[in-house]
Amino acid sequence: MSAQASSPEITFHPNHSGGTKKIWRTxxxxxxxxxxxxxxxxxxxxxxxxxxxxxxxxxxFKGLVCILTLxxxxxxxxxxxxxxxxxxxxxMTIVVPLCLFIWFIIAFLWxxxxxxxxxxxxxxxxxxxxxxxxxxxxxxxxx
Amino acid sequence: xxTAAVQKETKWWSGGxxxxxxxYGKVMMWYFLMSDAFTFGAFLxxxxxxRFSQNFWADPNHVFNSFPFAGHANLPLAFVxxxxxxxxxxxxxxxxAVHEGHNMNKKGVEKYMIMTIIGGIAxxxxxxxxxxxxxxxxxxxxxxxxxxxxxxxxVKANPWGAELSHEAIAAALQATPHxxxxxxxxxxxxxxxxxxxxxxxxxxxxxxxxxxSDLKASNTGPIAFGGYFFGITGFxxxxxxxxxxxxxxxxxxxKMGHFDQRGHYEMIEKAGLYWHFVxxxxxxxxxxxxxx
Numbered sequence: 001m002s003a004q005a006s007s008p009e010i011t012f013h014p015n016h017s018g019g020t021k022k023i024w025r026t027x028x029x030x031x032x033x034x035x036x037x038x039x040x041x042x043x044x045x046x047x048x049x050x051x052x053x054x055x056x057x058x059x060x061f062k063g064l065v066c067i068l069t070l071x072x073x074x075x076x077x078x079x080x081x082x083x084x085x086x087x088x089x090x091x092m093t094i095v096v097p098l099c100l101f102i103w104f105i106i107a108f109l110w111x112x113x114x115x116x117x118x119x120x121x122x123x124x125x126x127x128x129x130x131x132x133x134x135x136x137x138x139x140x141x142x143x
Numbered sequence: 144x145x146t147a148a149v150q151k152e153t154k155w156w157s158g159g160x161x162x163x164x165x166x167y168g169k170v171m172m173w174y175f176l177m178s179d180a181f182t183f184g185a186f187l188x189x190x191x192x193x194r195f196s197q198n199f200w201a202d203p204n205h206v207f208n209s210f211p212f213a214g215h216a217n218l219p220l221a222f223v224x225x226x227x228x229x230x231x232x233x234x235x236x237x238x239x240a241v242h243e244g245h246n247m248n249k250k251g252v253e254k255y256m257i258m259t260i261i262g263g264i265a266x267x268x269x270x271x272x273x274x275x276x277x278x279x280x281x282x283x284x285x286x287x288x289x290x291x292x293x294x295x296x297x298v299k300a301n302p303w304g305a306e307l308s309h310e311a312i313a314a315a316l317q318a319t320p321h322x323x324x325x326x327x328x329x330x331x332x333x334x335x336x337x338x339x340x341x342x343x344x345x346x347x348x349x350x351x352x353x354x355x356s357d358l359k360a361s362n363t364g365p366i367a368f369g370g371y372f373f374g375i376t377g378f379x380x381x382x383x384x385x386x387x388x389x390x391x392x393x394x395x396x397x398k399m400g401h402f403d404q405r406g407h408y409e410m411i412e413k414a415g416l417y418w419h420f421v422x423x424x425x426x427x428x429x430x431x432x433x434x435x
Contacts, residue, residue, distance in 0.1 A: 034227055038220055044435075073426055080422075081416055083173075093174075097177060108188045108192045111192055112193065112196040113195045115196040116195060
């Protein structure tokens with residue numbers, strides 16, 4: 001164990017002698033999560049090809065992909081970056097500031113959405129003729 | 144280990160002891176990565192804000208649907224999945240290098256560092272191909288002056304708006320000057336020698352030719368798309384690049400036996416933290432640009 005002592009002031013040594021089994025298990029886990037994400041991505045793609053995609057269902061699938069991504073992030077940080085092996089206070093100084101993202105994401109996406117609503121209300125929604133029309137070109141898009 | 148004796152002499156808050164029982168370098172690497180996470184987070188959230196504020200946004204399955212050497216085949220998500228798996232694989236080899244470092248196995252560290260470096264270079268090559276493909280793209284878009292033109296994806300403009308109807312294309316073709324018609328027609332030709340014969344054709348002939356080849360054209364896409372895409376993937380690519388450079392330095396230092404002399408492979412661990420962070424960011428870039 002003395003090989004790990006990078007500095008005399010460090011008395012805590014996470015146990016790394018467990019072999020590579022955990023690493024490979026995480027690799028397969030990340031791969032499977034990615035494949036599920038891709039499958040959902042293709043489902044969303046095929047829903048968009050249809051005439052009127054169900055907006056709620058699309059949103060639900062997108063939310064699911066976001067949750068899977070957070071799971072991937074958790075495994076990368078905790079297993080690959082060994083943060084899970086550090087002592088709790090170090091984990092907390094990293095993780096607690098990141099909670100700012102909760103506010104950050106909600107506030108700014110809200111802002112974007114409010115911008116959209118204001119612009120559409122006072123400038124009018126742009127004409128959508130081209131978006132509705134391509135029923136004819138849809139046949140061509142499939143070959 | 145004389146843990147008990149050390150603790151007895153330690154004045155806890157007067158230095159002499161690592162606050163988190165981790166080395167200074169490692170703690171500071173974590174704080175750097177946390178700040179970098181905020182930088183990337185701010186970029187991605189700003190992208191989200193703009194995207195939320197638009198009535199129309201480019202469909203990623205339409206923009207990123209090509210694969211090297213696959214011609215015009217429609218393969219949504221294929222190339223980016225390849226890039227994602229390359230980065231996950233190089234992340235695994237990196238964590239294996241760290242593991243070999245814990246066991247003081249110099250040969251093992253060297254082997255896995257080489258594999259990680261190769262993975263990083265492969266990822267960068269993929270990104271270079273993707274950028275080139277977008278920057279030299281041959282999609283046709285309706286410009287604001289009412290003419291059709293071949294338009295690559297740049298930070299200033301892109302052809303990823305809503306698709307135009309046949310009637311709209313026919314009307315716009317009438318307003319399109321000869322040079323633009325010729326360049327559109329030449330993208331429809333996949334034979335080599337046809338290019339100069341296209342320039343010699345009259346406008347009416349060109350329009351007939353273009354309509355016969357079932358041209359697809361779109362409105363121009365949201366202007367911010369190119370800037371965000373190239374800005375964020377570029378910033379991430381720069382991180383990958385610097386990660387590869389750091390990994391090469393670490394490989395050379397391992398090879399020269401620096402870490403064996405020092406008695407530990409902690410530098411590999413710190414380089415590993417950076418490399419995994421790059422993978423972590425890609426997970427979110429992948430989510431924001433390609434999946435949703």
